[in-house]
Amino acid sequence: MSELFPRKQVMGFVFSMVLTAVALLVYFLDMSFTAGMTVLLITAFVQAGLQLVVFMHAGETDDKGSIYTNIFYGVVIALVTVFGTLLILVWDM
Amino acid sequence: MEFFERFAIPHPSPAIYASMVAIALTMVAIVAGLTYFKKWGYLWREWLTTVDHKRIGIMYLISALLMLFRGGADAIMLRAQLAVPENKLLDAQHYNEIFTTHGIVMILFMAMPFIIALMNFVVPLQIGARDVAFPRLNALSFWLFFMGAMLLNISFVVGGSPDAGWTSYFPLAGTEFSESVGSNYYMIAIQIAGIGTLMTGVNFLTTILRMRAPGMTLMKMPMFTWSVLVTNVIIVFAFPVLTVLLAMGTFDRLFATHFFTTTNGGMDMLWANLFWVWGHPEVYILILPAFGVYSEVISTFARRNLYGYKSMVASMVLISLLSFLVWTHHFFTMGQGALTNSIFSITTMAIAVPTGVKIFNWLLTLWKGKIEITTPMLYSLLFIPLFTIGGVTGVMLGMSAADYQYHNTMFLVAHFHMVIIPGVVFAMLAGLTYWWPKMFGFMLNERIGKWTAWIIGISTLVAFMPMFFSGLDGQARRMYTYSESTGYGPLNMISFIGAVGLAVGFVLIAYNVYYSVRYSPRNISADPWDARSLEWATHSPVPEYNFAIVPQVDSSEAFWDAKKKGHELFKGEYEKIHMPNNSGVPFLMSCIFFVWGFSLVFSMWIPAIAATIGILACMAHRSFEKDHGRYISVEEVEETESKLRGAS
Numbered sequence: 001m002s003e004l005f006p007r008k009q010v011m012g013f014v015f016s017m018v019l020t021a022v023a024l025l026v027y028f029l030d031m032s033f034t035a036g037m038t039v040l041l042i043t044a045f046v047q048a049g050l051q052l053v054v055f056m057h058a059g060e061t062d063d064k065g066s067i068y069t070n071i072f073y074g075v076v077i078a079l080v081t082v083f084g085t086l087l088i089l090v091w092d093m
Numbered sequence: 094m095e096f097f098e099r100f101a102i103p104h105p106s107p108a109i110y111a112s113m114v115a116i117a118l119t120m121v122a123i124v125a126g127l128t129y130f131k132k133w134g135y136l137w138r139e140w141l142t143t144v145d146h147k148r149i150g151i152m153y154l155i156s157a158l159l160m161l162f163r164g165g166a167d168a169i170m171l172r173a174q175l176a177v178p179e180n181k182l183l184d185a186q187h188y189n190e191i192f193t194t195h196g197i198v199m200i201l202f203m204a205m206p207f208i209i210a211l212m213n214f215v216v217p218l219q220i221g222a223r224d225v226a227f228p229r230l231n232a233l234s235f236w237l238f239f240m241g242a243m244l245l246n247i248s249f250v251v252g253g254s255p256d257a258g259w260t261s262y263f264p265l266a267g268t269e270f271s272e273s274v275g276s277n278y279y280m281i282a283i284q285i286a287g288i289g290t291l292m293t294g295v296n297f298l299t300t301i302l303r304m305r306a307p308g309m310t311l312m313k314m315p316m317f318t319w320s321v322l323v324t325n326v327i328i329v330f331a332f333p334v335l336t337v338l339l340a341m342g343t344f345d346r347l348f349a350t351h352f353f354t355t356t357n358g359g360m361d362m363l364w365a366n367l368f369w370v371w372g373h374p375e376v377y378i379l380i381l382p383a384f385g386v387y388s389e390v391i392s393t394f395a396r397r398n399l400y401g402y403k404s405m406v407a408s409m410v411l412i413s414l415l416s417f418l419v420w421t422h423h424f425f426t427m428g429q430g431a432l433t434n435s436i437f438s439i440t441t442m443a444i445a446v447p448t449g450v451k452i453f454n455w456l457l458t459l460w461k462g463k464i465e466i467t468t469p470m471l472y473s474l475l476f477i478p479l480f481t482i483g484g485v486t487g488v489m490l491g492m493s494a495a496d497y498q499y500h501n502t503m504f505l506v507a508h509f510h511m512v513i514i515p516g517v518v519f520a521m522l523a524g525l526t527y528w529w530p531k532m533f534g535f536m537l538n539e540r541i542g543k544w545t546a547w548i549i550g551i552s553t554l555v556a557f558m559p560m561f562f563s564g565l566d567g568q569a570r571r572m573y574t575y576s577e578s579t580g581y582g583p584l585n586m587i588s589f590i591g592a593v594g595l596a597v598g599f600v601l602i603a604y605n606v607y608y609s610v611r612y613s614p615r616n617i618s619a620d621p622w623d624a625r626s627l628e629w630a631t632h633s634p635v636p637e638y639n640f641a642i643v644p645q646v647d648s649s650e651a652f653w654d655a656k657k658k659g660h661e662l663f664k665g666e667y668e669k670i671h672m673p674n675n676s677g678v679p680f681l682m683s684c685i686f687f688v689w690g691f692s693l694v695f696s697m698w699i700p701a702i703a704a705t706i707g708i709l710a711c712m713a714h715r716s717f718e719k720d721h722g723r724y725i726s727v728e729e730v731e732e733t734e735s736k737l738r739g740a741s
Contacts, residue, residue, distance in 0.1 A: 063302075
């Protein structure tokens with residue numbers, strides 16, 4: 001019976017609720033802009049990873065290699081775009 | 094009456110009224126023709142509702158050819174206006190509208206669908222699949238593209254064309270400087286077509302990764318399939334940027350947000366930046382499948398296997414990554430510092446390395462090959478020197494310091510036409526001629542085809558080489574006229590002659606289709622070119638299930654092995670074949686998208702909301718629909734096969 005209990009999913013659900021609550025604190029507590037953004041960014045990325053792995057089942061099938069390669073490539077492209085844009089329009093303008 | 098005033102053209106001319114009449118007459122003629130020949134049912138059953146990748150490919154092809162002539166007509170008008178100094182053929186506003194439309198139509202509604210046409214038709218056949226991974230999504234992709242293209246095309250008779258260039262830079266494209274609905278058309282029509290392209294990307298990525306014939310590992314895929322795989326990776330990563338960018342632009346224009354304004358915290362340069370974050374990978378989305386076509390054609394007609402398969406693959410993968418790292422070279426002069434420009438200069442030059450590897454691989458394939466000059470091969474051989482002219486001038490433009498001299502001149506215009514025409518257009522014409530017998534069961538006339546290739550090849554040089562010189566002399570692009578004292582007159586006249594030559598070439602292509610339909614013999618074999626990959630292993634025309642028995646593959650040239658080395662492609666017995674059902678929903682949903690887009694362009698909120706609900710209803714219908722496809726019985730397969738064997 002215990003194998004049938006979706007322990008991982010329940011834990012994941014609780015953890016995602018905690019992350020949401022932490023993110024909400026930014027609104028209710030009086031934080032500096034930097035601190036607030038840091039909390040939001042960290043909780044957002046952890047949340048996204050959690051959803052992908054626990055609820056969208058990345059890594060549970062035989063094509064997990066291509067799934068993680070895809071995600072990794074996407075992250076690289078996004079970072080290049082964001083930091084490239086910052087370089088062009090802010091840091092080196 | 095007030096309601097209808099918004100649809101008026103802000104800048105009318107007799108030519109536009111004449112086009113209105115022509116469009117109305119054409120539509121009446123199409124409806125009357127379909128009714129007279131009782132073809133409505135046929136059109137609906139066989140084409141509008143089809144999910145067959147081959148038919149969708151052919152519809153993409155027809156749309157691309159139509160748009161080629163539309164964009165070509167624009168080009169002729171532009172070159173005619175510039176042919177002599179102080180010309181009065183077009184005024185400044187019309188010139189702006191025409192060069193804008195020429196750019197959008199040629200890139201997004203001609204080159205893209207042409208590539209996707211070949212992709213659709215060829216890739217499932219090359220990998221030995223029965224269809225793409227998501228056949229109905231494929232139909233939706235096509236119809237969204239088609240409706241987007243049509244929406245943009247009606248702009249010049251309803252409400253006015255976009256006039257801010259195909260790059261549509263803000264603040265020029267903002268409401269302050271572009272008051273007509275033209276730029277709304279730009280934002281929304283491209284959005285609709287772009288969503289279709291994104292879906293194609295997802296579809297083909299899945300198809301190639303998951304549906305290859307047994308034995309076909311990634312490194313045993315034909316080179317065209319490899320190029321399409323890499324292209325679709327780029328589509329999946331680049332097109333979301335365009336989607337978001339156009340959504341932000343739409344919000345700026347319709348709802349007065351300030352993403353790209355010069356006031357209230359907006360940043361107009363962000364548009365140029367994000368446009369090219371998408372726009373540069375888009376260049377490689379266009380050129381990589383073209384490289385794939387050349388690889389197929391050159392190895393087929395040099396009668397040799399492709400030289401350097403692994404380095405071809407590696408260079409394409411490298412290009413796909415580098416294509417995301419160079420976008421700043423489109424706006425070196427925008428004002429960012431020397432450090433940024435240097436970084437992007439270096440990445441830009443780096444991309445010439447894998448491209449050079451490919452060029453040398455083709456040359457080495459030709460070396461010691463038994464070259465047979467057919468029309469597709471002629472285009473490929475013309476491509477190598479002409480594309481190199483475009484490529485080398487690209488390296489010149491890539492030097493950021495020197496770019497201050499070339500930027501925004503005809504030199505740039507000459508460069509990208511010398512890349513795109515020999516690169517993409519020649520490849521598409523080569524691919525069209527090469528795969529035509531597989532599509533339609535007869536060949537295009539070789540004599541007319543070769544004449545056409547030579548005329549187009551020479552005219553390309555005549556039309557675009559003078560622009561390099563007038564550009565270095567300082568002729569700015571997008572300038573609708575110039576005075577005689579500038580001395581640009583003779584060079585522009587030569588360009589115009591070249592443009593007329595190109596027009597002659599494209600008319601000859603249409604004539605060739607007509608001539609071949611009438612006179613070309615129909616008793617050709619399924620493999621008329623003596624080719625190497627799987628698409629030639631099935632009958633022509635291809636039965637709807639592609640292969641009666643799924644082929645077994647052992648190398649990247651499985652069909653060549655079967656012909657020369659006794660490899661057994663089709664093992665086993667006929668089995669019943671599972672195929673997807675046709676559906677009218679993609680077509681209807683795209684029609685609703687058209688209404689949605691049109692309503693948004695003119696800020697008509699009630700029909701826009703109604704159309705949004707309609708779109709969501711179509712999606713809900715799909716979610717709850719139970720459709721398990723259908724089976725083709727063994728008897729039916731046997732019957733079709735014996736009939737086609739007799740014919741082919």
